[in-house]
Amino acid sequence: MEIFHYEFMQRAILAGLLVGLICPAVGLFIALRRMSMIADALAHVCLSGVAAGLMTGVHPVLTASLFAAGGGLVIERLRKTFRCYSEISIAILLSSGVAIGAILLDLGKGYSANFMSYLFGSIVAINLQDLKIILLQGTAILALVWLLKKELFYISFDEENARVSGIPVEAISVCFTVLTALTIAMSIRVVGILLVSSLMVLPVATAMRIAGSFRGALLLAVLFAESAIMVGLFASFYINLAPGGAIVMTSVFLLLATLAYQKVVSQPGNKGKSFPGGNPVTGEANQRCQE
Amino acid sequence: MNKQTVLEISRLSFTYGCHTVLDDINLNINSGEVVCITGPNGAGKTTLLKLLLGQLKPASGTIKLFGVDSARFEERYRIGYLSQRATHFNTQFPATAREVVVSGRTPKVGLFKPLLKEDFIKADQALEMVGMTEFANEPVGNLSGGQQQRVLLARTLVCEPDLLILDEPGAGVDRGALDAVYQLLKTLNRQQGTTMLIVTHELEGIASIMTRQVCLDKRICTCACHQYTSPEAQMKHCGRRMMIQLSESQPKEPCYGNLSL
Numbered sequence: 001m002e003i004f005h006y007e008f009m010q011r012a013i014l015a016g017l018l019v020g021l022i023c024p025a026v027g028l029f030i031a032l033r034r035m036s037m038i039a040d041a042l043a044h045v046c047l048s049g050v051a052a053g054l055m056t057g058v059h060p061v062l063t064a065s066l067f068a069a070g071g072g073l074v075i076e077r078l079r080k081t082f083r084c085y086s087e088i089s090i091a092i093l094l095s096s097g098v099a100i101g102a103i104l105l106d107l108g109k110g111y112s113a114n115f116m117s118y119l120f121g122s123i124v125a126i127n128l129q130d131l132k133i134i135l136l137q138g139t140a141i142l143a144l145v146w147l148l149k150k151e152l153f154y155i156s157f158d159e160e161n162a163r164v165s166g167i168p169v170e171a172i173s174v175c176f177t178v179l180t181a182l183t184i185a186m187s188i189r190v191v192g193i194l195l196v197s198s199l200m201v202l203p204v205a206t207a208m209r210i211a212g213s214f215r216g217a218l219l220l221a222v223l224f225a226e227s228a229i230m231v232g233l234f235a236s237f238y239i240n241l242a243p244g245g246a247i248v249m250t251s252v253f254l255l256l257a258t259l260a261y262q263k264v265v266s267q268p269g270n271k272g273k274s275f276p277g278g279n280p281v282t283g284e285a286n287q288r289c290q291e
Numbered sequence: 292m293n294k295q296t297v298l299e300i301s302r303l304s305f306t307y308g309c310h311t312v313l314d315d316i317n318l319n320i321n322s323g324e325v326v327c328i329t330g331p332n333g334a335g336k337t338t339l340l341k342l343l344l345g346q347l348k349p350a351s352g353t354i355k356l357f358g359v360d361s362a363r364f365e366e367r368y369r370i371g372y373l374s375q376r377a378t379h380f381n382t383q384f385p386a387t388a389r390e391v392v393v394s395g396r397t398p399k400v401g402l403f404k405p406l407l408k409e410d411f412i413k414a415d416q417a418l419e420m421v422g423m424t425e426f427a428n429e430p431v432g433n434l435s436g437g438q439q440q441r442v443l444l445a446r447t448l449v450c451e452p453d454l455l456i457l458d459e460p461g462a463g464v465d466r467g468a469l470d471a472v473y474q475l476l477k478t479l480n481r482q483q484g485t486t487m488l489i490v491t492h493e494l495e496g497i498a499s500i501m502t503r504q505v506c507l508d509k510r511i512c513t514c515a516c517h518q519y520t521s522p523e524a525q526m527k528h529c530g531r532r533m534m535i536q537l538s539e540s541q542p543k544e545p546c547y548g549n550l551s552l
Contacts, residue, residue, distance in 0.1 A: 148403070150394060153397075154394045154397045156384075158377070160374055161374065163346070164344045164370075165367050165397070165450075166366075207385075208385050211385045212433075213390060217385035
């Protein structure tokens with residue numbers, strides 16, 4: 001196929017496939033721990049990191065990683081300070097990230113065009129240096145998430161019991177927030193700062209509607225993310241769509257198609273099928289989802 | 292069986308601000324014992340459990356688990372704990388009963404190490420023990436309250452704990468499911484000699500294996516050995532003031548006496 005003959009598309013596909021593996025793997029724990037908005041706040045902190053990178057001449061993905069990791073530590077501290085109103089910490093970080101980014105961009109006038117490619121992503125413009133950073137950072141994140149998988153599962157399912165049984169919940173939570181920040185920073189070249197959190201959440205949301213097991217949810221989320229990235233890249237190459245937007249809209253379509261499918265099979269006459277996420281027709285959860 | 296002291300509480304007190312919740316508690320539990328803690332709401336039962344589990348620090352006094360001071364006790368997996376809110380998990384959580392049970396091996400396996408085939412075999416054995424083998428691959432959120440309780444009990448048992456701490460195991464489950472849980476606890480205690488500390492209002496099902504009943508209301512009020520004490524008898528032991536608390540919800544006053552067990 002023509003798309004595979006171009007070096008820039010080969011780089012894009014390789015980076016896309018790695019991001020499509022890591023984002024849902026981290027995203028599944030983000031969703032289960034109800035941290036989706038934290039991911040969004042950290043993505044906005046990347047704005048200031050990218051602006052700092054463009055100003056100083058350091059690779060923006062590296063500065064974004066540094067800023068996001070710092071933001072992750074700050075958010076963990078703020079969540080303790082505002083324990084009963086932890087969403088306040090998200091608002092503080094999100095607005096601070098955008099504000100610092102705006103100031104830095106204003107100071108370093110002339111970077112705005114380059115900045116746009118980080119705002120909405122430019123996967124097809126990934127160069128060899130970008131690819132190396134994504135591969136190194138991505139492999140390290142994947143290895144750590146894999147090593148902490150069982151602890152993250154336990155904490156996500158039952159934090160109180162995890163604490164009681166001696167699992168270092170605080171340390172693992174901080175480590176996971178930093179991993180989330182690094183995942184977001186490495187993915188901004190693919191889908192952009194404004195869309196990156198959706199790549200972590202949408203495939204997971206779709207998988208959670210279907211899967212009855214954790215393993216199944218993880219595999220399906222990766223499958224949906226990889227499919228969305230490939231469809232987005234093909235759409236970008238053949239019909240000249242913005243790749244970041246095309247990837248996210250494919251994820252949205254997959255979610256809507258899944259919900260529609262569930263609605264059809266749950267109609268009267270299609271009894272006997274149960275979904276782990278509850279009844280998609282009534283929107284009623286099986287039993288509880290808030291505790 | 293060698294009657295080793297599993298739990299040793301000495302002159303334990305705890306306060307929330309200026310409000311004394313537990314005052315001068317002394318209690319020893321030997322291996323193989325089944326001790327039930329009863330008492331009115333707000334008596335400090337859950338606080339006592341939190342202190343035992345290292346979730347709170349005592350204002351004064353000491354707690355020793357398996358002969359080690361609780362602050363320095365590291366082998367937490369030797370204690371199996373089932374919270375009264377255990378079944379209040381997110382039922383949309385995508386996990387099978389088997390995945391939930393095997394996750395109970397996490398503290399024993401240790402950080403950065405993967406779960407091995409042996410851990411899954413232990414999980415299957417725990418599921419068999421609680422009679423949930425046929426539901427092993429079912430999403431845990433799709434199970435009934437009683438079934439979820441049994442799965443979570445299997446998760447507690449999968450590390451083969453030496454001390455089992457159960458906080459209101461009857462909360463949120465029907466009578467039939469509770470009887471099945473108590474039957475399982477009896478089997479565990481008789482066949483494996485598991486030591487148990489149970490906070491409960493439902494003594495009838497567990498009375499046949501209970502070795503001691505401890506009535507708590509800030510202080511330990513009664514200790515009835517090898518017998519089931521009816522709520523009326525508990526009140527008698529704890530004195531008239533406690534009877535007033537139980538029946539008329541009057542402001543609490545401390546019980547008379549403090550037995551060192």
